[in-house]
Amino acid sequence: MVGVKLLRRWLVSGAVIGSLFFAFGCTSHPNDNQIRQMEETRSAALSAEQRLDDLTKQRQQLESELAQKQKELQQCETNKADVQKRLDNWGTEQ
Amino acid sequence: MNRKLIILMSSVLMLTFSVGVFAQQYSYDYKNMKMDEYWAELSKWQKREADAQAAIAEQEAKIAQLKQQIADADQQEQNCWNDIYTMLETDKAGYDDFLQNAKNLESDLSSFVAMSPEEIYNRRNELEQYKNRLAELRKDKRSLGPDPYQVLQRVENMIADAEQKATPAAAGRYEVQRGDYLWKIAKMPDIYGDPYAWMRIYTSNRDQIKNPDLIYPQQIFRIPRVAGPNEYWVERGDNLAEIAKRYGSPFTWQKIYEANKDVISDANLIYPNMVLVLPGQ
Numbered sequence: 045m046v047g048v049k050l051l052r053r054w055l056v057s058g059a060v061i062g063s064l065f066f067a068f069g070c071t072s073h074p075n076d077n078q079i080r081q082m083e084e085t086r087s088a089a090l091s092a093e094q095r096l097d098d099l100t101k102q103r104q105q106l107e108s109e110l111a112q113k114q115k116e117l118q119q120c121e122t123n124k125a126d127v128q129k130r131l132d133n134w135g136t137e138q
Numbered sequence: 139m140n141r142k143l144i145i146l147m148s149s150v151l152m153l154t155f156s157v158g159v160f161a162q163q164y165s166y167d168y169k170n171m172k173m174d175e176y177w178a179e180l181s182k183w184q185k186r187e188a189d190a191q192a193a194i195a196e197q198e199a200k201i202a203q204l205k206q207q208i209a210d211a212d213q214q215e216q217n218c219w220n221d222i223y224t225m226l227e228t229d230k231a232g233y234d235d236f237l238q239n240a241k242n243l244e245s246d247l248s249s250f251v252a253m254s255p256e257e258i259y260n261r262r263n264e265l266e267q268y269k270n271r272l273a274e275l276r277k278d279k280r281s282l283g284p285d286p287y288q289v290l291q292r293v294e295n296m297i298a299d300a301e302q303k304a305t306p307a308a309a310g311r312y313e314v315q316r317g318d319y320l321w322k323i324a325k326m327p328d329i330y331g332d333p334y335a336w337m338r339i340y341t342s343n344r345d346q347i348k349n350p351d352l353i354y355p356q357q358i359f360r361i362p363r364v365a366g367p368n369e370y371w372v373e374r375g376d377n378l379a380e381i382a383k384r385y386g387s388p389f390t391w392q393k394i395y396e397a398n399k400d401v402i403s404d405a406n407l408i409y410p411n412m413v414l415v416l417p418g419q
Binding site: 056059072073074078079081082083085086088089092093095096099100102103106107109110113114116117120121123124126127128130131134 | 143144168169170171172173176179180183184186187190191193194197198200201204205207208211212214215218219221222225226279282283284287
């Protein structure tokens with residue numbers, strides 16, 4: 045009789061402790077290190093995306109700068125041809 | 139006792155568990171995240187970072203390539219300009235110096251062209267000087283450079299404009315045709331373009347016109363554009379005393395009146411556009 049009571053008490057205590065463990069500890073949540081890792085990864089990703097945005101803008105700016113330079117170069121070549129024509133005429137005019 | 143305790147403990151545990159589950163489902167707090175959610179979230183951020191890093195590498199490569207292309211274009215443009223300088227037998231400093239001279243001429247001329255036709259006409263010697271300066275610059279090969287060439291073209295146009303502008307200011311002559319009358323002559327665009335200026339023709343040609351209502355074909359009238367040294371052109375609001383005051387004393391108005399008696403019938407009545415002779419000037 046005493047053995048049955050003792051067994052029941054052990055079973056109840058085990059159930060209570062098991063339930064408490066399940067409720068508060070057994071549902072696995074990230075620990076501090078994992079949270080820190082998550083924060084660092086998130087921060088690095090956002091930072092990389094920001095840098096990518098900046099680089100994209102810089103590339104667009106350089107593309108327009110290159111277009112402008114090529115236009116200037118083309119203008120210079122046209123000017124050079126015009127100067128040559130004027131020089132040819134200038135020789136005869138002078 | 140035991141049964142009551144078990145029921146109580148079970149209720150507390152169920153309540154606690156259900157609150158925990160609810161909190162985990164709707165919270166973005168990493169602490170309350172389930173591990174599978176955590177790993178999914180971590181994987182998502184790691185993928186975003188990896189994607190961004192790959193794109194960064196790609197962009198950096200493109201940027202380096204663009205910078206190289208810009209440097210090449212710069213160099214080619216510089217070479218092109220050097221070719222132009224060589225063709226013009228100069229260098230950048232010489233070219234810039236010449237361009238500055240051309241711009242100075244343009245600047246001087248722009249204020250000159252802004253003057254009235256009479257002023258331009260009176261200062262036509264300056265216009266000649268500008269033409270000489272332009273001719274001097276044109277002798278230099280650098281004038282064929284792209285920028286100086288454009289500036290000098292503008293200068294040439296400005297000189298032509300100034301000459302055109304000053305043409306009406308040159309004193310002209312007009313031969314009276316049948317049917318003409320002073321009002322009609324003054325109204326002609328190449329005379330004054332203003333019929334009220336008939337008085338100017340009349341008073342400038344008083345030796346030929348005794349009566350402004352009577353002019354004759356083949357008469358040749360002087361068409362003045364600017365007041366002569368001994369003349370005064372009456373403007374609205376003038377009176378003889380005022381004019382006399384400008385040229386000495388207001389009390390000498392009688393002298394002006396006497397000198398212009400043939401066109402002034404009443405000393406208190408003078409009209410705009412009259413050309414008065416100033417005695418003793």
